[in-house]
Amino acid sequence: MKTVNRCPQCRHELDEGPIMYRCAHCCRAVYAADLENEFVPAEPVAA
């Protein structure tokens, strides 16, 4: 099952890759290595 990488900032789907992704929404460049560090799986935050 293929997972879709999403922008850690706006959750938009990321293009390009696999080394570096680019968010078409906020134009942010995200490295795959950074993505692993920054990406937080969507889990409900108990406010």
Ligand SMILES: [Zn+2]
């Ligand atoms: Zn984005």
